[in-house]
Amino acid sequence: xxxxxxxxxxxxxxxxxxxxxxxxxxxxxxxxxxxxxxxxxxxxxxxxxxxxxxxxxxxxxxxxxxxxxxxxxxxxxxxxxxxxxxxxxxxxxxxxxxxxxxxxxxxxxxxxxxxxxxxxxxxxxxxxxxxxxxxxxxxxxxxxxxxxxxxxxxxxxxx
Numbered sequence: 001x002x003x004x005x006x007x008x009x010x011x012x013x014x015x016x017x018x019x020x021x022x023x024x025x026x027x028x029x030x031x032x033x034x035x036x037x038x039x040x041x042x043x044x045x046x047x048x049x050x051x052x053x054x055x056x057x058x059x060x061x062x063x064x065x066x067x068x069x070x071x072x073x074x075x076x077x078x079x080x081x082x083x084x085x086x087x088x089x090x091x092x093x094x095x096x097x098x099x100x101x102x103x104x105x106x107x108x109x110x111x112x113x114x115x116x117x118x119x120x121x122x123x124x125x126x127x128x129x130x131x132x133x134x135x136x137x138x139x140x141x142x143x144x145x146x147x148x149x150x151x152x153x154x155x156x157x158x159x
Contacts, residue, residue: 003054008091016054026050080113080142083128097142099131113142114149116156123156125149 005014005026014026016035024037033050035042044050075082077089078098086100089112098112109131116123118138126133127146140156143149 008093077112080144081128082112083110086112095134097131097134111142113144114146115139115141115143116149116153123153125153 003023004017006017007014008025012028016023016026024035027034027036032046033044035044035053042053044053074085077086077100078091080098082100084102087102087104087106089098089100091098099109100112101107101109110128111131111134112128115126115129115134116139117126117129117133118124123140140152141149143152
């Protein structure tokens with residue numbers, strides 16, 4: 001079994017995959033690691049137990065994926081573009097949106113990528129809107145490119 005790890009939150013949460021299909025989630029906890037699969041929890045004490053259970057590649061993959069997420073372009077987080085240098089990037093798993101702050105002390109959160117937001121008058125294009133805007137209004141996205149967003153806008157306007 002060739003298991004690989006995809007980083008969701010650096011040094012905290014990984015998705016474990018076997019030949020591209022998800023087999024579960026690995027979380028770092030106070031006393032080791034926990035593997036979740038279909039509501040069941042398997043506790044693992046340390047990285048050695050993780051290696052024994054899932055194979056040695058998992059630790060290497062997690063380290064390599066963290067390095068690839070911290071890419072050369074400082075204005076890209078989780079493959080989505082940002083207006084400014086992102087601080088404290090996080091991926092909201094429930095809403096499936098990358099979130100960041102514009103400074104280390106900022107309390108305002110922004111969403112990386114391109115979005116379509118539905119206001120009273122119709123759909124509007126947005127690049128890196130505030131998180132609170134997406135919480136208040138219906139939206140489509142995130143999109144990695146402006147072209148993807150424009151294609152979706154034409155589809156939405158046809159309806």
